[in-house]
Amino acid sequence: MAAKIHQMLHHHSSSKDSGAPSEPDSTSPFERQDSAMDRAREDEKRALAQWEDKQRPMSPGEVHMDPERKAVGHSSRTLRKQDFELIKTLGTGTFARVWLVRLLDDRKGAQDSVFALKILRKVDVIRLKQVEHVRNERNVLAAVAGHPFITTMVASFQDHDSLYMLLDYCPGGEVFSYLRRARRFNEPTSQFYAAEIVLILEYLHEKEGVAYRDLKPENILIDAEGHLKLVDFGFAKKVENRETYTLCGTPEYLAPEVIRNTGHGTAVDWWAFGILVYEFLVGQPPFWDQNPMKIYEQIVEGRLRFPSAMSSSARDLISGLCTVDTSKRLGNIQGGAQAVKSHPWFANIDWDQLYQRKVQGPIVPHLRGPADTRNFDEYEPESGEREAYGEELRAKWEGFFDDF
């Protein structure tokens, strides 16, 4: 199922000569060289190297600004893959590979400028019919860049055959790994992580009109300070007041209305959030079977079973969220996210402090340095073969990637 993308690693030197890019270039317009371009690129790289320094939580209003006017989230016409040294694969998805990269820059201090670079090959995106999803992903990430608990897309760019999203590196790895290792999270830990997720959903739904549609521990990373960062906006979509129909998500986390194809909206995230809290506390999601159809049958039926020792407020929260009827689902009913925040299970949360990242998280990764990858698994190197992004495909699709 998981089609690997076949991006061959252009072996370019990671040594000092690249401060002034002078490699001979192809005819691609993206790689055109002239001195104005060089200067713009140098400016951009300087800004990148300094981005870390001025990080502080932006207010929801600041995050909501037009991406082209924010410090982060713009589409760059100057950055290129050659501006980065690819250090290690951090993760692979169905059609993307995410690399730990270092900004190639001579200035002192730049050695520490590491990012995560998500690379998607245009051919794969087209072949897997994900063009629309990838566009949504970029646009949503641009719109939300700067939110304290969403991975920041610093910039996006493209070249002849690939799309790039330059992201903040989250060295803590996936919540998934901690959860599986720990088997279950205790209540305070679950509450802390769940609460940060509530702030994300509140922002996405109520400020941006965006449904995220793929909530699960695999898509939640832990940053250097122990706070969450939501990644993978591949299915995120601005829905506003229109329902949408394309089935997407992860089997155990699909909401009943997605399975039934009756149209869905942001309420699917509250369902998935209930599943997530359950999985935090129990160690596995409530609806499961070897046979996916049996999972879906259980989901549309919506009968939850709880371990007897689960606290009654946790049960009440999960039951409210995992309600088949969307007109009764907590988070979707009157009050929206606020109704979730006022639930007794979150009684100990100081929501303002939390948004300001002033509450200490239960797991703070121990790191040797900014480029430490100990919290990530090893991934197979990419295979050498690659399908070409030929003229025919290009003629048909290139327009769709214009604003990348």
Added chain:
Amino acid sequence: MSLPSDYSNEISALNREIVKAQPADVLQFCANFFLRRLESQRAEFLLSQQHSSPKGRGMAESTFPGNNPFGTSPSGAFTTSGMHSLEEEEENDTIASPTSASFAPGIMDQAPSDSPRESTFGNFGWSAAAGSKPLSPPVFGAADKQSFPNNYNMNRRTSVSAESLNPTSSTHDNWTPPFHQKTPDQQSRLRAAVAGNFLFAPLDDDQSAQVLGALQEKPIPTKGIKVIQQGDVGDYFYVVENGSFDIYVNKSGKLESGPDGLGNRVGTVGPGGSFGELALMYNAPRAATVVSTEASTLWALDRVTFRRILMDSAFQRRRMYEGFLEEVQLLSSLTPYERSKIADALETKKYPAGTTIIREGDVGESFYILETGEAQVFKRGTDKPVKKYKKGDYFGELALLNDAPRAASVVSTTEVKVATLGKNGFQRLLGPVEGIMRRNDPSKASAMDSDAIDPLARK
């Protein structure tokens, strides 16, 4: 006997490293690899110990986040009592897990708690899974030392998605579902064949007629034809009209070449049976190979057709409801977002001709929109109807506002379909209607003249 999964995981990680590094000194390389693994496991363990120190405003208790939140054991181990409690609320009739058959009642009570893990959990998780042959053995991560009450797959889960669908009426192409004529007999057989399938169960009459109409006949001329192949991508769902098919599963996850390539025969399907329903959800690899054992006939339905039928009818219904709601004066200040929420919550009900939908004098609970058919309004003391309702008309909306008794009765004159929502439902979604009305004109809500809004309220 198979090798322990922890061991296999380590070895395959080592294999990958070897391929990558191509070491000259293989033995030294392997030794280094295991040392590194040991080091990182110890580091992880020590790290987890550090997490257990209380800090951060009490967010972390005296336990690693991994502790069993329900158990009483301070050691943080996954205790017997914890396992027991997870099971005790499970209702056996609904457990679909392949291991469920082996959950002997009361087994935990018999297991001595100090016995070695294997025997304590003997009838659970691992050994049970091996005995009952799940389609693919669950794989545990290297760090999982204990068995799990359910053989949950501990791996990272991949996302799924179907082709992107846009409703017909929002685009310009005019899609109508394909229609293949069937005899009444065939129709009723098909209806019966899909009746038990949860994907078909919620369909209304129109949808179900469209879906049944879209099923296409597919003759299978001889025996030995592989209709679907394990591991291939799947786009069709099949119902057997006549003939018979064998189902094979190869443990490798896909059909292999060679005489044993099919794998084990796990079942047969005959007339009225069906297979391949996952293809109606999204494009996933087939879980089995299905081979004809004689000349047969199938009915086939593809995912895009199925999902478009569902989508188009849902889409049209929502737009229709939103349109109706726009006409409701009481709700004129709703934002489009709120209107779409109400449209989503409206429930469809059908009544035969002659049904009293609301009765004069009753306490009003719900509000109604007439979706199809006609109805008449009667008031006590007069024989003639005082008003007629047709498609798109609405009544009883004052029930959303107060508990005043219904001012008239509404009786269907034909078979009718109504969309309805109760006061509770409305308030749950948007809060009290008074608040919504006050948006328009703060003075209005209190001094409201109900006559102007609902003829039924007239005394």
